[in-house]
């Protein structure tokens with residue numbers, strides 16, 4: 434089957450490469466000339482583990498190609514996926530659908546055979562109806578059906594997620610749409626990945642409901658972490674204690690600096706807008722959005738406190754380890770590091786940073802932060818080291834070396850990567866998230882460690 438993928442970003446490129454790997458003939462289309470030129474020269478526009486090899490092998494076997502020409506790219510395609518961005522609209526937080534509608538218009542104008550148009554972008558309920566209206570208004574001479582097929586892949590594990598999904602959700606309103614989608618996903622069908630056929634509106638809402646629910650889970654454990662700090666509990670033990678309950682599950686119960694990334698922040702906001710438009714409030718999600726926003730700056734204040742408070746912090750220097758919203762991606766969209774760096778700058782603290790993949794994208798977002806070539810260069814002369822993203826490279830830092838080159842041995846671990854007793858034995862003042870930092874804490878081995886307030 435020939436598939437066209439309009440939009441070759443994180444989702445479009447991964448999905449396109451995986452569909453090609455399933456044996457389909459895929460054309461990835463993007464209006465960004467530089468991106469397509471890079472892809473044609475074998476260079477990846479994003480960092481995603483395993484993607485370069487997957488693209489290379491499928492280009493070599495002529496199943497995957499790239500173009501900026503939409504008319505040429507969609508010609509002969511039975512499935513035309515829309516995988517363009519749907520960022521928050523400035524001012525009101527509604528999903529900006531202008532890119533999706535622009536593609537619908539172009540597809541309508543150039544449709545040269547019967548095709549199913551599949552919205553893979555995350556779009557609010559009712560967007561499929563509008564895509565159908567726009568294409569229909571172009572009076573195409575061919576049959577078309579508009580289907581919703583939201584994507585659930587996680588950056589950093591995108592290829593595995595796409596090839597072995599927990600489920601595939603397809604919102605189709607007719608047999609033509611359902612039949613073509615069954616063919617598109619046949620290889621996964623054979624793998625017994627559950628495929629859920631639902632209405633288009635249910636499918637659109639499912640994506641938002643999934644992301645909002647996960648955002649609730651993260652925010653819930655983050656608030657439990659704050660409470661643990663006050664009462665002297667250990668949030669990792671609490672998370673384990675509740676996560677082993679199958680009704681709750683252990684995933685997304687890692688306390689940290691607040692959720693970020695290209696999906697949760699904008700999708701929770703867009704869901705609030707939909708709820709408002711339909712006069713059906715989702716108050717839990719409203720609270721989650723507020724709590725999470727406040728948390729990112731609170732993490733900056735936690736670092737200021739570790740430097741001795743507002744008066745003492747001015748003029749000091751912090752090393753930030755990790756900038757991306759999570760490891761194994763270069764995506765900086767809405768990363769907590771941005772708010773943390775801003776809070777530190779507001780407090781007169783200078784910041785040096787290192788991230789294995791995210792510094793190029795981070796630079797324009799935090800112009801005052803000095804980007805360094807490795808973690809130790811960032812740590813040199815620092816009054817505190819802040820671990821923001823749990824890249825594997827930071828899990829085994831040489832504490833003795835850090836102590837020798839930093840100005841002060843202070844480690845603020847916003848991801849609970851380190852064992853408190855291990856770091857404290859190395860002579861550090863150690864602060865983490867929700868592990869009883871304000872009172873005596875019982876360590877995992879059962880020892881009592883005296884902890885700085």
Ligand SMILES: NC(=O)c1ccc[n+]([C@@H]2O[C@H](COP(=O)([O-])OP(=O)(O)OC[C@H]3O[C@@H](n4cnc5c(N)ncnc54)[C@H](O)[C@@H]3O)[C@@H](O)[C@H]2O)c1
Nearest residue numbers: 440441442443444463464465516517518519532554555584
């Ligand atoms: N990133 C993720 O982890 C993820 C996961 C699930 C769902 N999604 C959703 O998928 C969608 C895409 O997200 P992304 O992260 O891949 O975005 P992205 O910004 O990385 O990529 C979007 C691409 O679309 C291209 N584009 C825009 N308008 C175009 C047009 N008219 N014609 C051709 N190309 C065009 C852009 O140049 C860009 O390369 C969003 O709706 C997002 O919410 C993202």
